[in-house]
Amino acid sequence: MKANKGYKKLILCMSFFYIPFLVSSKQLELEAVDAQLQLAENVKSSDSVRFDELLYSINSKFDQLTIDQKYRYLFLSAYQSSYKGDVAKAIGLYKHVERNSQNVNLRYKASVSLVNLFSLRKDWQSGFDYLDTINNNFESIEDVSTRHLGLIGASFFYNELEQYEMTQIFVGRLIDEEVSGRNLCMTLGLKLRADLVTRKSELKESDFTSGIQSCLDVNEPIIANVMRSYFGAFYNYKKESETTIKLLERHYEESMGFNYPFLTFEINIALAKAYQNIGDLKKAKQFARVVADSPVANDYIERLVEAFEIIALHAMEKNEFEKAVYYQDKYIRAKEKLFEQAKAKQIAIEFSKHRAVEKDNQIKILNNQNRILQLEKELSEESALYNRWIIILLVVSVSILFMWVFYVKRSQQKLRYLAEFDSLTGVSNRAYFNQNSEAILNYYSKTNRTASLVLFDLDNFKKINDTYGHPIGDEVLKLAAEACKACVRKVDIFGRVGGEEFAMLLPGCELEQALKIAEDCRAKIESIDTSTLGMQGKITASFGVADSASTGYLLKDLTANADEAMYLAKRRGRNRVVNYQSSE
Ligand SMILES: Nc1nc2c(ncn2[C@@H]2O[C@H](COP(=O)(O)OP(=O)(O)OP(=O)(O)O)[C@@H](O)[C@H]2O)c(=O)[nH]1
Numbered sequence: 001m002k003a004n005k006g007y008k009k010l011i012l013c014m015s016f017f018y019i020p021f022l023v024s025s026k027q028l029e030l031e032a033v034d035a036q037l038q039l040a041e042n043v044k045s046s047d048s049v050r051f052d053e054l055l056y057s058i059n060s061k062f063d064q065l066t067i068d069q070k071y072r073y074l075f076l077s078a079y080q081s082s083y084k085g086d087v088a089k090a091i092g093l094y095k096h097v098e099r100n101s102q103n104v105n106l107r108y109k110a111s112v113s114l115v116n117l118f119s120l121r122k123d124w125q126s127g128f129d130y131l132d133t134i135n136n137n138f139e140s141i142e143d144v145s146t147r148h149l150g151l152i153g154a155s156f157f158y159n160e161l162e163q164y165e166m167t168q169i170f171v172g173r174l175i176d177e178e179v180s181g182r183n184l185c186m187t188l189g190l191k192l193r194a195d196l197v198t199r200k201s202e203l204k205e206s207d208f209t210s211g212i213q214s215c216l217d218v219n220e221p222i223i224a225n226v227m228r229s230y231f232g233a234f235y236n237y238k239k240e241s242e243t244t245i246k247l248l249e250r251h252y253e254e255s256m257g258f259n260y261p262f263l264t265f266e267i268n269i270a271l272a273k274a275y276q277n278i279g280d281l282k283k284a285k286q287f288a289r290v291v292a293d294s295p296v297a298n299d300y301i302e303r304l305v306e307a308f309e310i311i312a313l314h315a316m317e318k319n320e321f322e323k324a325v326y327y328q329d330k331y332i333r334a335k336e337k338l339f340e341q342a343k344a345k346q347i348a349i350e351f352s353k354h355r356a357v358e359k360d361n362q363i364k365i366l367n368n369q370n371r372i373l374q375l376e377k378e379l380s381e382e383s384a385l386y387n388r389w390i391i392i393l394l395v396v397s398v399s400i401l402f403m404w405v406f407y408v409k410r411s412q413q414k415l416r417y418l419a420e421f422d423s424l425t426g427v428s429n430r431a432y433f434n435q436n437s438e439a440i441l442n443y444y445s446k447t448n449r450t451a452s453l454v455l456f457d458l459d460n461f462k463k464i465n466d467t468y469g470h471p472i473g474d475e476v477l478k479l480a481a482e483a484c485k486a487c488v489r490k491v492d493i494f495g496r497v498g499g500e501e502f503a504m505l506l507p508g509c510e511l512e513q514a515l516k517i518a519e520d521c522r523a524k525i526e527s528i529d530t531s532t533l534g535m536q537g538k539i540t541a542s543f544g545v546a547d548s549a550s551t552g553y554l555l556k557d558l559t560a561n562a563d564e565a566m567y568l569a570k571r572r573g574r575n576r577v578v579n580y581q582s583s584e
Contacts, residue, residue, distance in 0.1 A: 033058060033065055037072045044079055046219045055080055071101040075110060082117055091117050105146045108137050112153035119160035122341065124348030127157050148174055148183045155190040161345050164194040185215035189223045192230045200237050208234065222263055225255040229266035232274065241274035261296050265303040272310050285314040301341060305334045422496040424474060425481035433495025437505040438555050440493065444507060445553035451507045452514030452547040455562035458500040459540040459574040472533050480539060483524040487517055511547040511579055518543040518577040526575065540575035542566055550581055
């Protein structure tokens with residue numbers, strides 16, 4: 001058991017040492033693949049053998065590659081297919097990379113390759129489609145060299161379409177942007193080809209030599225030799241065909257060794273024409289036959305036309321009329337095909353112009369839609385502002401209305417207060433006292449319940465006024481009312497019914513209880529501290545009490561009887577409570 005534990009520990013320790021090692025060895029493998037992919041990219045057009053070996057090696061460990069490495073491999077594999085003539089497979093692979101890779105640069109490069117392949121296939125429509133893709137992604141490519149590849153692709157496409165002015169525009173842009181390295185080599189190759197068609201007379205030998213040198217500098221012998229073929233054509237044009245022969249024959253073996261159809265055709269036709277120019281039709285025919293006998297000759301119909309013409313001429317010169325007619329016939333058919341191809345190119349160009357107009361219109365429609373949306377937005381912003389103002393206005397109006405209602409209510413309350421209460425003492429005024437008291441007495445009369453009325457009058461009030469002044473008299477009235485408020489119940493009605501005369505209607509109070517309340521009230525008035533008013537002596541009041549049992553429920557009768565009792569209290573010496581019955 002113990003030994004087993006120790007064994008496990010050992011494995012654990014070992015894994016600590018080995019796991020980082022395994023991780024770093026995996027890392028190293030991936031880095032090696034990166035290096036191989038880069039090398040393959042570098043030699044793809046200059047060393048096909050090395051290129052094939054590298055791809056074979058990468059393919060053997062395909063499953064271990066990162067996603068990006070896999071797509072880079074597929075991209076190179078597409079190049080390999082196109083190089084080997086399987087254009088359909090190449091297109092499929094490039095399309096797969098263009099659609100699925102996360103690598104923006106790789107997708108862009110795949111579009112460029114697709115434009116090249118579609119132009120070789122003369123599928124102009126698809127070519128224009130991917131040209132659009134290049135245009136749309138151009139700005140997002142940060143690497144200048146990769147971005148230039150797009151311009152080179154466009155230049156190549158327009159050259160194939162015989163739109164040389166367009167090629168010259170793109171090439172001009174590349175040169176302005178100081179294109180360099182392999183891209184410079186390709187740019188100058190495309191420029192020479194376009195210039196050779198449109199402005200032959202302006203070309204100088206140095207244009208060719210510097211172009212060739214730019215390709216030799218970056219180890220691009222195929223393009224260098226393509227330029228040599230152009231150089232040869234240029235000498236033919238200048239009627240210096242001996243120079244053409246000397247130049248091209250010197251590099252003939254090398255050029256044929258690449259097995260690159262376009263280069264093979266250009267070199268052989270330039271040489272055929274050169275020999276034709278110097279009158280050696282036999283030699284001319286030999287080179288022309290290389291073109292005519294090629295299995296892919298139909299892909300280079302322009303050169304095939306020239307080849308048939310030379311062969312037919314040679315047959316004529318040798319009086320081989322049957323042969324001459326045969327090649328003349330082939331020549332005519334190839335020319336018809338060339339014409340068909342030129343027509344297809346024109347249609348494609350017209351279609352692309354139409355598409356550009358359509359796109360322009362779509363942009364205009366989109367712009368208009370955007371404008372409408374913008375206007376809608378502005379409008380909704382304006383209406384939002386308008387709505388905001390309406391809301392503010394409403395809020396202000398409602399607030400004013402509320403304030404107005406509040407003010408009116410307050411005024412009404414004030415008026416009501418003024419109408420119902422005595423402004424000096426805060427108790428009910430005479431009218432309100434009478435109104436409420438009558439209503440209660442009326443109700444009590446119907447239910448036959450007792451109510452009492454207490455009437456009281458401050459004693460010798462005139463003297464207080466005369467001695468201390470009217471304002472002090474007012475204060476005395478207030479203090480007296482305040483003292484009595486404390487004696488009355490909530491259901492009672494307390495009012496000031498004359499200058500210094502007050503009344504209390506006590507619902508549900510029998511005489512006994514009413515006398516108690518009156519006495520309580522009298523005592524409270526008497527106990528008011530007058531020193532705070534600067535007065536000497538006490539405040540007193542005389543009370544008269546009458547109840548419904550002895551008087552009935554009419555207020556005027558109760559008032560009269562209570563008044564009589566109060567008068568008696570005055571007469572008996574003031575500061576006392578007298579009930580109506582006892583007053584009799
Ligand atoms: N300060 C003040 N005095 C008032 C008010 N209303 C009435 N008076 C005065 O109250 C006094 C009432 O005097 P009188 O009716 O002679 O009665 P009295 O002096 O209280 O004498 P008795 O009632 O007999 O005790 C008058 O001088 C009125 O001017 C008031 O609101 N304030």
